[in-house]
Amino acid sequence: MNCKDTFKRFIFIAFLFVSTTLAAQNTVVTGVVTDASTKKPLSFVTVSFTGSTIGTNTNDDGQYSLRSSKPYTQLKITYLSYKDAVVAVTPGKEQVLNIRLFPSAKQLNEVTIQAQKRAKYTNKENPAVELIRKVIANKDKNRPEAYNYVEYKEYDKMQFSLSNLSDKISEKKFFRKYKFIFDNRDSTSYAGKSLLPIYLVEKLSQVYYRKTPEKTKEVLLGEKGVNFGAAVDNEGVGQYFKHLYEKVDIYTNSIYLLGRQFLSPIADSAPTYYKFFITDTITTENNTKLVRLSFTPRNTNDVLFEGDIYITLDGNYAVQQAGLTINKNINVNFVRMMHVDQEFETNPDGRYHLSRSNTYADFGVTAKRKGGLFGIRTITYKNYVVNKSQPDILYAPDINLEDDAVKHRSEQFWAENRLDTLTTAESKVYKNIDSLTHMASFRRTADLVTLLFAGFKGFGKFEVGPASTFYSFNPVEGLRLRVGGRTTVDFSKRWFLETYGAYGFKDEKWKYFFSGTYSLNAKSVYKFPQNFIRASFQRDTKIPGQELQFISEDNILLSFKRGTSDKYLYTDQYKIDYVHELENHLSFNFGGRKWVQTPAGSLYPFVNGPSNIFNNLTTTELSAGIRYAPNEQFYQGKLFRIPIINQYPILSLDFTAGLKNVLSGQYSYQKLRARADKRFYIAPLGFSDVSIEGGRIFGQVPYPLLDIHRANQSYAYVIDSYNLMNFLEFVSDKYASVSIDQHFGGFFFNKVPLLKKLKWRETASFKALYGGLGANNNPTLNSSVYQFPVDNNGAPITYALGNKPYMEASVGVENIFKFVRVDLVKRLSYLNHPDIAPFGVRVKIKFDF
Template identity: 30%
Template sequence: MLKAMTRYRYIILFLINLYPILLHAQEVTIKGRVLDKENDNPIAYAHVFFKGATQGATTDFNGNFVLEGERTSDTLRVTYIGYEDRELLLDKGQTDYRLTIKLTPTSVQMQEVVVSSRGYENPAWEILRKVVDNKKRNNLIRLKAYEYESYTRNELNLDNITEKFKKKKVVRDMIDAVERGGISIGEDGKPILPIFVSETISKQYFTNNPKRKTEFVERTKVTGVGVDDGSVVSQITGATFLEYNFYENWVGVLQKDFVSPIAESWKLFYDYELDFQTYEIDGIPCTRIKFEPKREQDLAFSGSMWITDEAHHYALKRIDVVVGKQANLNFVEQIRITQELIPVEEAWLPSQTRITLDIGEINDKWGGFLAKSYVANSNFVVNKERAAEFYSQSVRVREDAYEEDLAYNWDEVRQGSLTEEDMHIYQMIDTLKNLPRVKTLVDIVEFLINGYVNIAPGLNLGTYSQLYAYNDIEDSHFQVGFTTDVDFSRDWLFKGHLGYGIKDDRFKYDLSGTYFINRRRWMQAGIQYSNTLEQVGIYNDDEPLGTLFTAASRWGNLVFPFYNEVVKAWYQTDFGIGMTARVSLKRRDFDPLFPFEFINEDQDNKIQTDFTNVELVTEWMYAPGEKRIKTMYNTRIVVSTNDKPRFGLRYTYGIPDFLGSDFEYHKFQARIWQGFRLGAFGRLTYELEGGYILDILPFPLLETHQGNELAIFYSDRAFNLMRFGEFVSDRYASLRLEHNFAGMIMNRVPLFRRLKWRLFATANTVYGSLEDENREIVLSEPSDSKLKSLEDEPYTEVGYGVENIFKVLRVDFIHRLTQHDDESDRFGVKLSAKITF
């Protein structure tokens, strides 16, 4: 017995001494994925290795890695700049592992580079100079044209849910449904609720001289809470809105301009640190350079970039940038953009891009949002030039792109198969959007945003801002409107309203119908009939001032009120690139509710108190590069524009003796407007407009400059200290300026930086003239007592203010510099609401 025990002891001691040798010789395979602990986003380019070893594996763009070879330690180590190092103890004896490793973000200060009297400089600078010297060679804009196929996946989740928000019944229902569905809760114990996911297959086309682009959406798969119309969503879920070119000096992110780490002015904005290790990426030797802003208040990135060697002309191979809280963006906790590029005909084009947007808690009663986007590009074709007409639309969607097709195999076209968690997300969104409380909440939110409530498929009632008004003509005014949407018809749009005034005992109504001849070219024809109560100086049939402004202006004592009966027909189409043409024929009966007499020279100097005019209006607009999205209400909105100027021209001919018309006249109007960046100094927007009327007309047919007597509301289409109907012109020129400093000033003041307030300045001026004949034909008193011309001096007002108060409010402090009288206000304060980042 004793001998046996002694023998076993020797065997055990032998095995213990042999274990390091066996461990060293053991071949293992470790496959896994490295994720961000806070948002489960893949971490590309992380280093995975056995503790004590110098070599290992690097995660790919999707965070995946494979580590094969001899096992040299029981501890696996994972490192990446900007994250805490992670160590995992591996089970002994196992040779095949499948791991999901999550890293915790941290703040890492870069090492300081000391410049001595001998002239020592940062070793990264020499490489950066070569990168900048080769930018023109490597930048994709050097190509005449290029195109590729794109796969895009977008995902939106509700996260950072507060304890107060959890107590809401609708949120509790959603959390219960997610937990029942088996979706894992985050490591911090807080649930993440998926509310939207989309996949899109599209083709991107670009040309650089002149610069144009278009995206053709071939197939899109959309599911989300509150998302009903896939045709609308498919226009904004493709790759066209996820383009980032770090070779440009400025990179646009959330309507802000961030300086690129390889901009010509790189030394002014960034500190750099060279990683002396050489990385081989796709067989190309690369050097990593870490960077961070010199000043935290600057709109600049922090992160890393991988630069190729001399043989590949010091190109940008990979880049991983972060925008953190220091950027002072509204609601934004973090933005991360990771991009990988490949060489195509010597230029470098993006092959993969991943964007993560982390929206923090909006307030302590709500939660935040986590948005993820992934774009993979393939099948590149360069220098294949196409006709200019090909680029006429920024986004085109195949008619059946959003319709479900069971025969379509997404696994063959998407970049990689969906994970089990991805498939769960689709299932859970379908569950969440059918919860009764969620459906009710979605209806309420849609009503608040759009002003309409859906009462039947394709039919919507509204808007709430115009349901009631009180004024001196009608006393109480009640109104209800309606509009159809794409569920009613994609070819027809009907809309209108019916109102009634108690005091004047009169119905007011408006009805229009539009037929879409060709939706791709937005070719349409329509007809309208209306009989409404309007005001001279506020009514603008061609360019509405906005729903809230118009609704608020109908309260109180109306200025130059009149009944307005209109019959109108029009035709509109897009032609060329960024060009829109419109022609309309309109007959109007003007029935004033104020003292009004004029001499009609076109009718043998007849004295009239009302009139009828018939107009033929032709309009042309040129807006190169503007992105227009078709909405579910069969309208279009501009969601993104470049910095190019936009132009508009209008000619109006008053047709005499036609359908009872009293006048013949000619009107000309032209407008140019543009917004462009001024680098670190912010963004400037200007609008220049002019008009000329050739003939003698009563003042309601002249240019009555838009004033604003509303005590609270600010309007960017009005002169905000000018009274309604105060000035009239038959020829004029106006200029509007607004400069947003984008945090350049207030980000340097600690208090304002914490509040995230932003400073802006405005200046508006208009100069006009009025022919004596136009003055003399009006015989009634109001024109003499109130209407004035601008011949002696222009009207000028300047302003300044703060926006982003409580992340929504904007306050304008305005000074009227000229054209003072006893009734004018020389200073005013106006409020408006605008959500910006």
Template identity: 30%
Template sequence: SREIVKASRISGIEEDYSLAQFTGHLHVNVNLYDNYINIFEVKFASPLSEHGLLYYKYFLVDSMQINGRKTYKIRFHPKGTSTPVLDGEVNIDSASWALQSAHVKMLKGLNVNWIRHLVIENTNELVNDSVWFPKQDKLFADFTIVMSDSAKLVSFLGHRQIDYTHVRLNEPIPEEVLKLDNNVIISRDVLKNDEQYWDTVRPYELSMKEKQIYGMVDSVKNVPLYQNIYTVISTILGGYYDTKYVGIGPYYKLFSFNKLEGCRFQLGLRTTSDFSKKIRLFGHLAYGTKDRHFKGGGGLEYMFKDLPTSKLTLSFKHDVVQLGAGVNAFTEGNILSSILSRGNNDRLSLVNQGDISFEQEWRQGVSNTFAAQVRNIFSSRYVPFIRPDGKEMSSIQSLSFRLRTRLSKNEIIVRQTFDKFSLGSDYPIFTLDLSAGVKGIFKNDYEYYRLEGTVMWDIGFPPIGTSKFALSGGKIFGKVPYPLLKLHEGNATYFYDPYAFSCMNYYEFASDLWASLMYEHHFKGFFLGKIPLMKRLKWREVFIFKALIGTLEKKNNGSLEDTRAILLFPEGMSSVSKPYFEAGVGIENIFRILRVDAIWRLSHRHSVPGQKVQNFAVNFSINLNF
């Protein structure tokens, strides 16, 4: 399928052409023939599902003539509400058993957030006396931000109607359409159309009420209360307080503290899209009261093209980093990581690092990133670089080149001026990284090759929830000091990181050949929804399992007594040739945003010198989901 957006009109929110891709058909495709209808991240069991008798009771209430064809009216009602279900009626053509029309709504009392009311109307028509094709789709949603179903509440109404006209069957598809790379084709000019244009292209004239909506929502933007709410929300979600040309932040890094720096103060700035839609400048300056040292960094991003992405990034920093941390945002320099630290956040390293990268998206779902990095990691009292002969190495330098390939299918991407965010895919997402270290440029640099691959896949298993897999593995070829090995991702905070091991410390395990599995299953209230009291709370169950195995060649194993490694390992760090496992259970959707997990360490449960093992961890996280 291809969707070519020729024009779009957006009122009330920022008129960003990237938002126009979500006003069409593909991103909210309500197809009642599917077994499960995915709307706002909720998978509703369809009344036409192959498994419909598990969820619904059906009643034949009438037979009638519609356009000269005998049609059956069938009403259906859900058997229970422990899973997302609908209620309503469908009209079925008696000769072809095709869906002629449907009127369905979401049942009250479901374990669904933010949506108070949802109605779907669907109409199909027979084209050329041969094919039933959509004629009109309507979707109405009433969103509320309060917990109780009260008449005195703040709500937002969403209404979308799609009309299908000029349907042509069995005609050759134009070559210029077939060769298009993206499922949704859109240009920046889609918003540049006047009212006269819209009057000529709409299949139906707007009603007086619909015409008044445009004026109403535009006037709301000038209300001070709306402007204040918008500023607060955008700052919380984006991290930056934006003026017209400069953003200040991120706010959660303005102040933090750790054992290496003491109290850390940081100020960061970046330009906004009003400054330029082609180039974004960014930088930060930080100071630690304990080490009395200024740090900082900066860089620029230049967009050659945004759809598909063609982007150059240059950056440099002189700052502290946590080697071996996961991709969690709550790592170094973050007030939340300081407050919610488990006490072992002292193993930070000062680095000088310069990066240059170029991302080229060849088509939707296929992209490469070409990158080069110069890095100088300094020894410290918390992370010393000690040779086997007992002498300390002041720093480790490296020059590396990297080629990253990312493959996905039918992935939904939110594109902003400089950033893009994945909303996931029904298919696996593959990434492959090839890196090479170059020797001979610096005093302490190394030649090595690194291969790493990852597969991420979210699989729905309605009605018992969704499983999320992240399987990764890699190999390092060559002799390198331990900061250049794979330092497995620990978590020293009480915040949950789905891509780190909750009960593992930093610098606990290292490998040059490894494989790991991160697995979560979200039951979406399948069990708790059947318990009367729990049903009212709308809590949802989560199961977690994570596994890791890795090995070290003797030339890289700095934990051996007769080691031939370049550096001795920090006290307590070793290989993970004996597999590491942890598992846990959690409750999410507490007050609709909070998640709490209890996680147990299943192997490597005994402490060793230099590493106090944590066999049980409680993690928290905040999630905004429907």
């Protein structure tokens, strides 16, 4: 296999990994609407089935697509300043109808423009605004939560496709072996798009809601999805896609899509941010009168929708249909278009419930090229029952079926229970991807992709990595080489073994790690919900105060540091841990540890009093923790799982007790730590990530056992650390801190033409740390504890926080080249300490939409 073919195959399969005909009774109509005179396409033309609320708007190229399972026979086309058109359609078939619209016969012989008399949009005495205020006033009674009990079946289908690939690709020599993939195209699901499905997940659930006490219970009945094999974490990819395509509830004030908060057109404050227009009134085939209410942002740079909603005039002022489109002027990466269609059905009591929600998104690296990735999430709701009480036991968390049962449903089960139909192309995805993953060429390239993106190379039951730790360097170890790996689920679904070995050529010492984990629920120990016992031993180096998230400390990129960074410890850790996560995202952990710390670098030796020298510090600890993260989502990586931040809080409480004279433990103490994290959406000013943390130590301990505050001397911007604090600069036995990281999302830059074109976004942050040290733990007041370390000149390098807090702030720009964040950080206090940096430029790599 030559290099050229390898590269082509890598590009093809990497794209799959990273991005990783309707039933005969359906009526499907597609086509283009043009001006009869100029032949140019017309955008935002309303196309609908006559006598229904099933409609759409044409896109920029004049293209439209409509579908319905009902036997409609006519199509109505309306556009301002053009004559309405009505054309016949054939029920139950797929058809293409290209339509020409003629300008209205009414002409103006003379037009006089008088700017001073131009009508200005206002909310006052505006019938459209009065109508939307009635919709807002009636929101509570039109939501499902207005009932005491609600139950329904929910079918969730998510599909991603390569879009508008050239027909010539499958004819090229390299791609001929994949022809069965390229031939599976769908041109009817969305107008103007030729879709090649590569990812499909279906989920069927029974949902129960109880108002008092409020509880929602989802019972998973069946789940089915494509499987790319061990190279891709299919569940993790699915979680990330669902994060982009959150369920849309138009009755909430905020709608979350693409990780952002969009203000709903019927939010309480909607009249402040949207303009509303009454554009049509219709009567459905059931003699229901509806008003079509169109809306557009007052400021097109704000994170808002544009589109239409249909409102009932029966006194309930309920939404009967909605079409929401992300306006094109907001600062979003890689998204050419995103549109949400929702349909509502009538309950027996005359109210409406959501029956179908479609979310479409067109992703691409550039706005000009038509090829890319196209995603569709369709959620169908049926068998809606209201005010039927259920026993309390129904809401208990143990009635969910086991994963093996719901993930291995028969084809007959899906044929009988699927609440929607699969297109011909969708129905072939499972077989096609299965065939693809069994091809040797695919597996070889998948290994290469996994190595580059996840850092691991698989060898069946064992994988080697992560690659980023193979080489690094630091002042104590010099050149450091490391190799390691771990077992996979092919080895065992219950036992997981992990190890590495490393050697420092300067200190001439071996470092190593061994761990064995037993999964109590026969799941991977890296997947939710975790339930495992782990025993481990680690002999390695550590920088006091350096705490990293999702990155190994010997990552090559972290070898580059500012200032003096030679404060190290050799550590031996014998640990046993138990972790148990519940389905409601409440988790517990218990552990025991014997910890031997030996000073290295400029920390050598530990000194107590004027002449007492200690070569090591031994402690024995028991710990317990509780954490609650409601509705938490994860993207599953090879080495770790990354939480996908959403609007829900994360609360944690940890307790540690040091045991003296147990396994040679030298100190008795207790540590308590509490933390809360929350993302606050502040429309239209973006969002703010806020963290509050506090801790307290009871007892007398030497400085390595105090709270050594998280510092950062690398050139990377670390969200959870103080980026201009030196390692081991501050220690405390009691502290409280707050961190605010604000993302404006381009709110200011979007108003500057050049910056708007670059799609740069503004950030700002502030961090403050209050703390103190009791007399019993302060070596200047108590000679029986270890003295704080000093530099070569005898000047102190470690301090206790005084009456003022440590503070730093930053302003920055993110989304440079779509994934780079650069911050200018300013240290605001304790500027007289030696070897500190009052200013600094820090860089963070972050991919975001």
